[in-house]
Amino acid sequence: MSYKQIKWLILIIPTLVTGVWEYVRHQFLLPVISMQFGNYLTPVLVFAVTITLLYRLFAIYENMQEELKKEREEKAVFKERERIARELHDGIAQTLFLCSVKLNRLREKYPDADLVSVDQHLRQIHDDVRQAIFNVKTASSLPSQVWQKQLETWFHLFETDTGIAVRKKIDLEESRLSPKEKIELFACIREAFTNIRKHSGARQVDCRLSSCPGGWKLVIEDDGKGFCGDPFASPTSFGLKIMQERARQIGAVLSFTREQEKTKLIIQKEGGEIGIPLPYPDRR
Incomplete structure (x- = not known):
């Protein structure tokens, strides 16, 4: 009708x-x-x-x-993501490419100069920007009905790129997540996995998304070295603070725990137990 x-x-x-x-x-x-x-x-x-x-x-x-x-909300989000991806590509990515060209000229002009560390940092920034563009374009190119398939594809790419084994278990119907929740959760998962790749030295990551009374619960667990002190107090914790803000925007709570030599990141909305950050001495 x-x-x-x-x-x-x-x-x-x-x-x-x-x-x-x-x-x-x-x-x-x-x-x-x-x-x-x-x-x-x-x-x-x-x-x-x-x-x-x-x-x-x-x-x-x-x-x-x-x-x-x-x-309408989905279309607005997709259009905004496409705009951000375009600006990243036309702005930052092009600027980084120009910097790499100038660095090569400097290397030719001053062959004895130690520019290895500068080159490594520039390459890392360039890779991060390219990954950000890929993440934004991927999230905006697929409809919400295939969100879980998109997530599994990203896990596979992460395993192939890093060699870190990923075990995933998703026991939550997509219909229980709003378009905004899907986008913010996917962004948090990407950020968490990026931190694990850069800092933890983990060999395996477990990602579980399940329902709980009145809501849902995301748990990302790795066997890496953990945090040292309060992870949110570190000057390099910008990504963690973004994840915390993303969780807050969808009415969820983000927390960390460290148990049995494993670090857990928990994002939970509504009912159920929520992990509380504990002062373990071996945190990352």
Whole structure:
């Protein structure tokens, strides 16, 4: 049933019910029901029949409105991601390429200069920017219905690129996540895995997404060396703070725990137990 048909039915049904009732009342029920009692009965009967018939139409109408709102939100997010990816490519990536060209010229002009560390840092920044462009474009190119497949593809690419084994278990229906939750969760997973690759020295990562009373729970566990002190107090913890803010925007809580030589990052929305950061001396 189309949006236009629903609107017309909502307008027509009350009038049609009133007309049918009045015709039946005057043609067949006058010997049984007095005119005065019939006048009292008319609004009650029309209200009851109208509510019965229109209740489902209103429900369908509200569902269509909600789906339309979600579709608009998704399109807005995808357009913004495409814009960011384009700006990253046309701005920062091109600037980094120009810097690498100038660095090569410096190396030719001053062959004895120690530019190895500068070159390594520049390459690392360039790789990070290219990965960011890839992440943004990947997230905006696939519809939300294949979010889980997109996630599994990213896990496979991570394993191939880093050699770190990834075990994943997703026991949550995609329909329970809003478009914004899918985007923010995917971004948090990417950031967490990037930190693991850069800092932990882990050989294996477990990623579990499951439902819990009133919400969901994401757990990312690695067998790396852990944190040293408060991870959020480090001057290099910008990525962690971004993850914390992303979690807050979708009504979730981010926390860390360290148990049995493994570090857990937990992002949880609503019910269930939430991990509490503990002062383990061997944290990363």
